[in-house]
Amino acid sequence: MLHYGASHYHSDEMNTPDYCASQIVRDCTRSGISVEEFAQSKIILSFLDEGFDPDGIEPLTRMLSQSHPGRFMVLFNAHVNADQLPYPAHCCTTWLINRSEYKLDQLDYNFDLALDRKFLCLLRRPTLNRAYLARFFLDHIGLHTVRMSFGSGQPCGDQYRDIVGVDLPLLVDGVLTDRVQEFDISNTQFHSCLFNIAAETSSQTEYCGNTSQWRSVFLTEKTWKAIMQRQILIWYGVPGLVEHVRSLGFDTFDDILDHQYDTILDEAQRHQSVFDQISQLNDRYSLADCQTLRQQLRPRLEANFKKLLEYLRTNRRQVFNAILEFDSYST
Secondary structure, three states: EEEEOOOOOOOOOOOOOOHHHHHHHHHHHHHHHOHHHHOOOOOEEOOOOOOOOOOOOOHHHHHHHHHHOEEEEEEEEEOHHHHOOOOOEEEEOOHHHHHOOOOOHOOOOOOOOOOOEEEEEEEOOHHHHHHHHHHHHHHHHOOOOOOEEOOOOOOOOOOOOOHOOOOOEEOOOOOOOOOHHHHHHOOOHOEEEEEEOOOOOOEEEEEEOEOOOOOOOOHHHHHHHHHHOOOEEEEOOOOOOOHHHHOOOOOOOOOOOOHHHHHHHOOOHHHHHHHHHHHHHHHOOHHHHHHHHEEEEHHHHHHHHHHHHHHHHHHHHHHHHHHHHHHHOOO
8 A cells, every 4th residue: 555645735726637547657767666565555645734625636637537446545625515526535624733843742831921903813924815814914003012923934025015005025933944932832922912814725715836725624723733832713715724623622702702704705895805804803803802811711711621632642543444344445
């Protein structure tokens, strides 16, 4: 059995089986595996580190359905109904909790730490939608109330500066230069905010260069870090994201927040609903109120963290069991 990590595929390029076949040959060559060995093996096709959905990988699965009928399985991170697919598949939308950089057993969170901002909004990678979110915060909330970054991970073009309205990048702790710094959850300045606006990677309309962004519900470190930091989440992403987080057993604080934006299909209208929710929270709670609210919600915030730890302990076992079951019953 071969484990094929396929997260390097790009859906806009992967539009024909011929491209997929050529990519497989290149990957086999790099890995020292013969094409004949690949052809004779069962294949575990892993998209656990990225948010591909079945439509995005259809050319690849169509090719494997012909070359490996009953002998390949797909591991998804994006939220998909694996039972409805014409090939074996397993979906693990909480997989990115398992990033080794997190070191959750070493995370020391202090509920007595004084809050100095109401909102945290970290926008490392610049996109147009995130630029509009940053502009909203600058125009209507203010940096005295939000701890925000924009474009700390890569250069920002003039199009982003023109939308945000200030020189870029906006930095909290400097330009990020490595993965460990990017995933640093021990930095207490990120703990001193109550609400976390998670601009998730998925988008209905955006492109990164010539490659479309993920279109499906895809939970990344943006969601999991907020839970690790015991914060209340507001999501800036695709429809249905909040409902899926809720279905995983996490508290989405529906008595505090109005997540009606999660059901709005039009992207512009949904973004405006998120902006309205942030404004209402800003008007409703002073910084002192946020401090009090965090103490009141402490048991629920801790329960979310414990739920996250449960997935940390069980994700790998569930994926491993799914692979074992596939290996036992596939033809």
